[in-house]
Amino acid sequence: GQNIDQPTEMTATEGAIVQINCTYQTSGFNGLFWYQQHAGEAPTFLSYNVLDGLEEKGRFSSFLSRSKGYSYLLLKELQMKDSASYLCAVRDSNYQLIWGAGTKLIIKP
Amino acid sequence: DGGITQSPKYLFRKEGQNVTLSCEQNLNHDAMYWYRQDPGQGLRLIYYSQIVNDFQKGDIAEGYSVSREKKESFPLTVTSAQKNPTAFYLCASSIADSGSYEQYFGPGTRLTVT
Numbered sequence: 001g002q003n004i005d006q007p008t009e010m011t012a013t014e015g016a017i018v019q020i021n022c023t024y025q026t027s028g029f030n031g032l033f034w035y036q037q038h039a040g041e042a043p044t045f046l047s048y049n050v051l052d053g054l055e056e057k058g059r060f061s062s063f064l065s066r067s068k069g070y071s072y073l074l075l076k077e078l079q080m081k082d083s084a085s086y087l088c089a090v091r092d093s094n095y096q097l098i099w100g101a102g103t104k105l106i107i108k109p
Numbered sequence: 110d111g112g113i114t115q116s117p118k119y120l121f122r123k124e125g126q127n128v129t130l131s132c133e134q135n136l137n138h139d140a141m142y143w144y145r146q147d148p149g150q151g152l153r154l155i156y157y158s159q160i161v162n163d164f165q166k167g168d169i170a171e172g173y174s175v176s177r178e179k180k181e182s183f184p185l186t187v188t189s190a191q192k193n194p195t196a197f198y199l200c201a202s203s204i205a206d207s208g209s210y211e212q213y214f215g216p217g218t219r220l221t222v223t
Contacts, residue, residue, distance in 0.1 A: 004151065031209060042199060042214035043152075050209065087151070095207045096167075099151035 002026045004100035006088050011106045012078055020073045020086050020103045028093020034062050034073045035087040037102065043087055046073070075105075083107045111136045113215035115200050120220045122194075130185045130218045132200030138213070140206040141183040145169065146197045146217075155198075158183055159206050187220065194222045 004024045012018040024032070031050040035043035049055055049064035049071060061074040073086055085102040092098055113134040122128045134141065140159050144152040154167030158177040172191025177183050183202075187194045197219050201212040 008149075030207070033211060040197075040217075040219075042216050044214070045211040048209045048211065089152075091207075096154065097152075097212070099153075101149055101151045 002092060002098050004088055004090060004098055006086075006100040006103045008101070009104045009106065011108060012075075014078055014080060014107055014109050016078050017074065017076050018078060018105065020075070020088075020105065022071045022073070022088035022100055024069050024071070024088070024090045024098070024100075026090050026092045026098055029066060030091040030093065030095055032062075032064055032071050032091070033089045033097070034060075034071075035089065037085045037087055039084070046086075078107050080107050080109070113200060113202055113213055115198075115215035115218050117218060118216065120218055122220070122222050124222055125189045126222075127186055127188050128194075128220065128222075130187065130198055130200075130220070132183045132185065132215055133181055134183075134200075134202045134213075134215075135181060136202055136213060137180070138202035138204055139180070140203045140210075141177065142201040142203075142212065143167075143173070143175065143183070143185045144199045144201065146199055152199065155185065157206070187222075194220060196220060 034046040037043040047062040054063045059076045087102045088100040089097045142157045143155040156175040158164035174186045200215040203212045204210045
C-alpha cells in the first residue's frame, strides 16, 4: 500500500530552527508538496520538489531524496505564527496526491 | 480577488438527511477536488473532476455524490448512506491534475450529523 509518515507533533522555540521529516512509500513518484494548515483553516501551499536537492523560499526550505523516499521541511527564525500543522503530500504514478497525517508544530516563546 | 468559496462554514444535520456542500471557484481552474479531513488522518480524496461534466471516484466515494455542470462549481452531497459523515470537508482546485500545479483550498465546511 501507499504510505506517508510524518511525526505527529513537534515543539520548538521562537527564533530557533526546526526540521520536519516526511518519508514515503508510494507507487511511483511525480513530485512532493508541503502545505501549512492553521487549526480550522484551509491548507496553503508552501513548496514543491520533484528533483533531488534543496529548494529555498525565504525562511522555509524543502529537501528531497528520491532514492531514500525522504523529504524534510526546514523552518528558520521561527515565529509564533508558524504554529500550525505541516502536511506532506506525494503525487503518485497516477498523479493522485497521497497525503500524510500532518505534523503539528507548537512554537513556545 | 480570485479564490475558492465554500459554504456554509458550519453545518448541522440530523441522521438520515442528505446535505449538499457548495464549492465555487473563480480561478478558471479545470480540476476540482473534494477531501475529507478527520483528526489524526491525512486528507482523503472523495471525488475529483478534471473537466466539466466528468468526475471520478476517489478513495472514499461511498455515500457521497457530486456534479460538475459548470467549470466554477463542484457541489458535494453527503447522503444518508454515508456511515460516519461528521468531518471537516475541504474543496480544492488546480490548473491541472498533474505536474507542479498546486491545489488551492477553500476554507472548509465542518459538518456535524447527530
